[in-house]
Amino acid sequence: MPGSSDDYVRVMPVDEIAEAEIYEFEVDGEPRILTRVGDEIFACDGICTHEYAELAEGEIEDHVVYCPLHGSGFDLRTGAVTSLPAVTPLPIYDVKIEGGQVFVSRRPRGESGA
Amino acid sequence: MARRPVSVLLGAGVAGHFAADALRQAGFDGQVLLIGAEPVRPYDRPSLSKGFLQGQKEADALFFRPEAFYRERDIELLLGRRAVALDVAARRVALDSGESVRYDKLLIATGAGPIRPRLPGFDLSGVHVLRSLADATALREDLAAAERVVIVGAGFIGCEVAASARALGRAVTLVDLLTAPMGHVLGDELAAVYAELHRAHGVDLRMGRRVVELRGQGRVEEAVLDDGTRLVCDVVVVGVGVRPEAGLAADAGLAVDRGILVDEHGATSALDVYAAGDVAYWWHPTLGRRLMVEHFDHAGMQGAAVGRAMAGQPESYAPVPSFWTDQYDTTLQYYGYPIGWDQVVLRGEPSAFAVSAFYLVGGRVVAAAMLNRPKEHRAARRLVAARAAVEPAVLADPDTDLRALAKQLAGE
Numbered sequence: 355m356p357g358s359s360d361d362y363v364r365v366m367p368v369d370e371i372a373e374a375e376i377y378e379f380e381v382d383g384e385p386r387i388l389t390r391v392g393d394e395i396f397a398c399d400g401i402c403t404h405e406y407a408e409l410a411e412g413e414i415e416d417h418v419v420y421c422p423l424h425g426s427g428f429d430l431r432t433g434a435v436t437s438l439p440a441v442t443p444l445p446i447y448d449v450k451i452e453g454g455q456v457f458v459s460r461r462p463r464g465e466s467g468a
Numbered sequence: 469m470a471r472r473p474v475s476v477l478l479g480a481g482v483a484g485h486f487a488a489d490a491l492r493q494a495g496f497d498g499q500v501l502l503i504g505a506e507p508v509r510p511y512d513r514p515s516l517s518k519g520f521l522q523g524q525k526e527a528d529a530l531f532f533r534p535e536a537f538y539r540e541r542d543i544e545l546l547l548g549r550r551a552v553a554l555d556v557a558a559r560r561v562a563l564d565s566g567e568s569v570r571y572d573k574l575l576i577a578t579g580a581g582p583i584r585p586r587l588p589g590f591d592l593s594g595v596h597v598l599r600s601l602a603d604a605t606a607l608r609e610d611l612a613a614a615e616r617v618v619i620v621g622a623g624f625i626g627c628e629v630a631a632s633a634r635a636l637g638r639a640v641t642l643v644d645l646l647t648a649p650m651g652h653v654l655g656d657e658l659a660a661v662y663a664e665l666h667r668a669h670g671v672d673l674r675m676g677r678r679v680v681e682l683r684g685q686g687r688v689e690e691a692v693l694d695d696g697t698r699l700v701c702d703v704v705v706v707g708v709g710v711r712p713e714a715g716l717a718a719d720a721g722l723a724v725d726r727g728i729l730v731d732e733h734g735a736t737s738a739l740d741v742y743a744a745g746d747v748a749y750w751w752h753p754t755l756g757r758r759l760m761v762e763h764f765d766h767a768g769m770q771g772a773a774v775g776r777a778m779a780g781q782p783e784s785y786a787p788v789p790s791f792w793t794d795q796y797d798t799t800l801q802y803y804g805y806p807i808g809w810d811q812v813v814l815r816g817e818p819s820a821f822a823v824s825a826f827y828l829v830g831g832r833v834v835a836a837a838m839l840n841r842p843k844e845h846r847a848a849r850r851l852v853a854a855r856a857a858v859e860p861a862v863l864a865d866p867d868t869d870l871r872a873l874a875k876q877l878a879g880e
């Protein structure tokens with residue numbers, strides 16, 4: 355990954371991120387997604403915790419990402435399940451902006467959701 | 469010293485699991501007892517007809533949570549025990565093990581059981597129903613050696629089993645009085661698309677027909693249809709619907725009509741007794757009528773809502789019900805109220821198995837079913853939640869931006 359430091363990975367310029375659009379990227383070969391809600395940018399795992407589906411094909415509504423397969427919803431702020439059938443929370447990554455670039459933490463935030 | 473209050477959850481299935489979790493999340497610190505007739509802790513029932521039957525998933529992968537999850541939350545599991553009597557005056561449940569359990573609050577989440585037709589030959593070996601992990605294990609073993617499978621009933625279970633049996637390379641005949649698979653729920657228009665889908669995957673569809681008898685020497689060898697046709701087979705799967713497991717409640721004098729009657733908080737007619745999931749016939753407060761829903765999302769959500777109510781945090785449960793079904797490489801997502809319709813509008817490409825169906829009553833959208841159209845899920849759900857009045861031609865028009873329409877008609 356270009357521009358990666360140990361803990362954070364550079365993803366893309368902040369001004370290229372459109373509201374409620376989903377952007378895919380990879381960290382260490384694992385899919386992640388990025389999106390924007392209002393002024394806030396969120397990053398989470400790219401694969402649903404229910405069965406197997408790419409969340410990049412899903413939808414964003416309010417602060418929730420919805421899986422394209424069976425409609426599970428995950429709160430982008432905490433990873434908590436907001437709509438079934440998923441049972442397990444979605445890993446969430448910290449986001450920081452430096453020099454107009456979005457950086458995402460390599461490791462998920464400590465036990466999140468509920 | 470005050471006695472610790474006891475919450476008993478009867479039925480360790482989907483609703484029971486989510487209720488137990490919600491009780492603890494809501495801060496209930498009394499005793500939580502999750503009692504179930506099956507010998508295993510709560511698991512993902514929908515996988516039984518799909519990944520598990522196809523051998524892509526083993527039983528270990530089906531459990532919602534590891535045992536430690538229940539231990540850490542002090543949720544006691546009493547498995548392999550069936551409740552045989554309920555006494556609401558004494559607040560006691562009698563189990564088939566001889567034990568008797570006292571409750572302060574009780575949830576009945578006993579689900580539903582498959583209907584077994586009383587027709588000749590349906591008790592032969594090789595004839596299966598599919599509800600539990602034990603059922604699915606037995607069916608999977610039988611399918612491994614089978615060549616020809618006859619499926620009685622083209623509802624969700626029958627159709628999913630048909631798809632799984634085809635994936636295993638078995639010859640499959642699907643028989644139902646319906647004119648097309650799942651037509652009673654999805655309507656003729658979308659059901660016709662599913663008929664094509666199953667045919668394209670090599671299923672022999674016998675619609676408008678009924679199996680009247682199964683024959684064989686000890687083990688099933690043929691199925692006889694109402695027109696006299698005889699279908700050679702070595703496995704039969706019966707999927708003709710389910711009946712709520714409400715007998716215990718009815719015997720205890722609770723109000724039961726099809727399912728156990730509950731209000732918007734999941735409360736039954738008996739004090740401190742609740743019901744949730746497939747067994748409940750529940751009052752939807754914003755719709756202003758009772759609904760019977762036999763799907764996963766509802767069981768989990770209502771179970772959780774009742775868990776919170778039992779912990780002293782009642783909330784009005786008024787969801788847009790939803791379900792999914794996966795068959796072959798397709799997925800269908802449904803949002804809506806199972807209250808019938810007077811018009812169905814299709815949007816998309818039926819021939820490519822990528823189509824949405826909108827169900828209208830008096831010009832208002834009451835349900836929507838999206839077959840392989842994931843980008844329309846949320847907009848459709850919003851239209852349903854608002855019961856929006858939409859011109860059929862606008863819905864059908866491929867140039868209509870559904871999200872913009874939902875925003876305009878259903879608000880933010």
Ligand SMILES: Cc1cc2nc3c(=O)[nH]c(=O)nc-3n(C[C@H](O)[C@H](O)[C@H](O)COP(=O)(O)OP(=O)(O)OC[C@H]3O[C@@H](n4cnc5c(N)ncnc54)[C@H](O)[C@@H]3O)c2cc1C
Pocket residue numbers: 478479480481482483484503504505506513514515516517549550551552577578579580598599600625713716744745746747761762763764765767768790791792793794
């Ligand atoms: C094969 C299959 C596939 C499915 N696929 C889908 C799908 O794709 N999408 C979807 O939305 N829904 C699906 N469903 C439906 C969904 O699984 C059910 O709606 C859901 O399980 C209902 O949850 P419940 O808690 O009400 O009942 P259950 O999950 O059935 O749990 C009830 C439990 O109570 C136990 N019990 C019953 N009586 C007693 C008693 N007297 N004492 C103690 N325990 C008792 C039962 O053994 C059972 O374990 C499927 C169902 C099946 C069977």
Ligand code: FES
Pocket residue numbers: 402403404405406407421422423424425426439440
């Ligand atoms: S895989 Fe995402 S909801 Fe099932």
